[in-house]
Amino acid sequence: MKRFIYGLTVATSLVFATSCDEKLDELLENPNAVNAQTASPDFLLNRIQLDYKDLWYGISDRGARLTRQINQGSSLYINAYRAVDTNGTWSNGYANLLADIKFLEPLAEASNFQRHLGIAKTIKAMVLFDLVDTYGDVPYLEALDPANFNPKTDSGQTIYTAALALLDEAKGHFTATSAGTPNDYYYNRNYTRWIKLVNTLKLRYYLNTKLVDAAASKAGINALIAENNMLGTTDNFVFLFGTTAADPDSRHPKFAGQYTAGGGDYQSTYYMHHLTVEKGFDDPRVRYYMYRQVLTNTTNVDEQECISQLAPSHYLVGNFPYCNPAGNKGYWGRDHLDPDGIPPDGLKRTAYGVFPAGGRFDNNSGAVVSNPALGAKGAGIHPIMLAAYVDFMLAEAALTLGTTGDPKALLASGITKHINYVRAFSVATSESVAINAIINDTEHARQRDNYVAYVNGKYDAAASADARMNLIGLEYWLALYGNGTESYNLYRRTGKPANMQPGLEANPGPFIRSFLYPNNYMVTNTNAVQKPDNAVQVFWDKNPGSPWIY
Structure with a gap:
């Protein structure tokens, strides 16, 4: 009798404990967190489009300063941009854009949201181009593996090739039979213009890589010219700002x-x-x-x-x-x-x-x-x-x-x-x-x-x-x-325009040919190795080192 009572008590306790664990798991699940069951492909794509204009702006601003379109402060190039200064570009590129696109893709595929996929893959290609153009070799193949906290870098050329393939995939998504109607902050659902953008980005790819493989660049550009479907005067790819000052500030x-x-x-x-x-x-x-x-x-x-x-x-x-x-x-x-x-x-x-x-x-x-x-x-x-x-x-x-x-x-x-x-x-x-x-x-x-x-x-x-x-x-x-x-x-x-205005110091150090890896990457990835300086050239920059440009 005692054994029966004891056994019943243990069984009841186990059931109760298991039930409590399940309830605890439910309570620990954040009801506000987005998961595959609650995520909206529309809202995800909205966020991706907005995050891209921010990524682009940060990169553009630095480029404008370095090329004398607006003033670049600091007397020496080495002090102009420290490792910490591009943390935002890195985290936006990886933790926001690439992660959100990876999350979006299976959701869009399951619902046959072809246009979502076309826009997302076009933006993904642009993000990859931008990261390589900014830093050179960066993590890609291992970058978004949740089990790998220390992804290794891939060559910039490998990533550029992957981005080119994404553009071809995107082109197919813009013409396939599709469900869903995404918000489109750039072209207002004119997918003919998205295809023209894809072709124009391919032109940019071939031009940037012309010193790597001139014959391939010439053939690729001539094919695009023959296709005659790049951006025309009514197809400009721009982000339009508003006039609201707060909640949120929509102004330039x-x-x-x-x-x-x-x-x-x-x-x-x-x-x-x-x-x-x-x-x-x-x-x-x-x-x-x-x-x-x-x-x-x-x-x-x-x-x-x-x-x-x-x-x-x-x-x-x-x-x-x-x-x-x-x-x-x-x-x-x-x-x-x-x-x-x-x-x-x-x-x-x-x-x-x-x-x-x-x-x-x-x-x-x-x-x-x-x-x-x-x-x-x-x-x-x-x-x-x-x-x-x-x-x-x-x-x-x-x-x-x-x-x-x-x-x-x-x-x-x-x-x-x-x-x-x-x-x-x-x-x-x-x-x-x-x-x-x-x-x-x-x-x-x-x-x-x-x-x-x-x-x-x-x-x-x-x-x-x-x-x-x-x-x-x-x-x-x-x-x-x-x-x-x-x-x-x-x-x-x-190297053009040639004979740019130099820095006020006679020797401000070598021109920034690529940026140092950001601090938030260096301190969190045990495989990260910092560049010796910012004179390291990206893979497509086969030109002489400094002071060829200065």
Whole structure:
């Protein structure tokens, strides 16, 4: 009898314990956590699209500074970007984007959400390109294995090849029979345009890898030209910002950082020199790109110390612009690698304009911009890939690889498309009245055609292929305002524009050919090995080391 009672007690206890464990497991499961049963492919894809514009922006901003489109602070390259400075890019790329895409794919496949898969794989390819272009060799094949906390790196070339294959897969998803209707923040469900983007990204792939395998690049680009289905003038791949200031702030980050209280970034003296001085007349885009808060240069050394100083000797020898562009027109920025502190110039330095930041068009009013109700109120864009860029890339390919097309005609077409796009975007904002009061359609056409004719003349006068490539690179660089990603790749790929303004220090160290691995990767992965310095070149950069570019 005692054995029976004892056995019953033990059995009851085991059942009770098991029941408690099951209940405990249920209680420990976070009801707010997303899992395969509760996840929405729509919401996941929303997050992926938004996270990509943030990843792109961080990479673009660094590229713009390094290539003198906006000011790069710090006197030495080695101090400009430390390992900790790109933690956000790494965590967004891996913990957010690649992880979310991996989570999305089986859910979309199970529901036959082909368009979700097409968008996700296109973005995945862009993320992989961006990570390789930024760091070089990075983890990929082992990166998203939850059982592997120490993934090894794969070669950049291997990852580039995988990304190219993803683009081909994405193309198929955009034409397959599909269920579901995703939110599309870029093309509003126009999948024909997504296919054109895929082809344009393949053009970019072949151009970046032309020094690795010129024959393959030439054949790949010629095939794309024959297909004739890359981005056209109505297919620009951009992220559009809004005007809401909070919950969340939907404005362009450059606008929010400058028009709220003044201050913000310094423009690049060298870039403004090319926009306002170098050709002997103003670039038709400068009033859209930048807004002057003052119309003449300061004479107060407390506001701008460099006006009382002699240019460094290597600036004098190289005849580089120093301190301000010539002409006393109020274009107020800083030289490359200027590490100075911040004087009381926040309401005087040249600000971002209507394109692409959604600020003010420069109508000679010379007023301060410390008011978020000014200009287009932040409704700018990230110009991630434009139709104009296609023509510049094709011009480079035609000149350097001998692909189909006339480099001069493609260059002129790229310039024309870009000047037209800058105006078309800008006059569609709340700045249209201010714009048309200064530049109406007739004046716009006159300025554009005059500019193109000038560049055509320079191309005809160029005495060598290198000089012609420098002109293509220079004009592409001037069209890439707001897109430092492509400007940084262009500079490493071609060395153009040549003879860039150097740093203020005579020897600022080697140019950043790739970034150090971020701190959050180095301290969490036992297989991580830091680079010796930031002069390590990515796999497709087969050009000479520093000071080939500087």
